[in-house]
Amino acid sequence: MRVFLQQLPVSNEAPKYIQLTLQPDLFGGWVLLRETGHIGGRSQLRRELFLDEQQAATAFEKARDSQIKRGFQVTFISGHAVQDRTP
Template sequence: MRVFLQQHPSATEPARYLQLTLQPDLFGGWELLRESGLVGGRAQLRRELFLQAEPAHRAFEKARDAQLQRGYQITYTSGVAPR
């Protein structure tokens, strides 16, 4: 599942984005990928590994909800119902 969130730009700062991707890995575990940065600029990619699906889903939802509280808005979702 994947969700793309974007924060609207202010007068002094460009727009920021965050993309969360949750996917199974080749060894039966799960990967949570967090890509963030400025739209049209450099990005940072962080990877978190989980052995089971349930903790991975909870971490995905927690990360999504935290960004929604910070003012990000969901732009695109795939495989997950938006909040």
């Protein structure tokens, strides 16, 4: 699952962006990637590891909602909602 958020530019600065990506890792866990920066400029990538899919999905949604409250707008969404796979 991936979501790309962008903030309107201020004066002559390039717009800020945040890309959140939630994906499974090779060991059965989940990785939340947060890429932030200015479009066309340098970026920063942070990674959070989760053992549980539901915890990872909750962290993804919380990060997305937090950025929307800060004024970022969703410009692209890819993937599907994470579902609980416990029996």
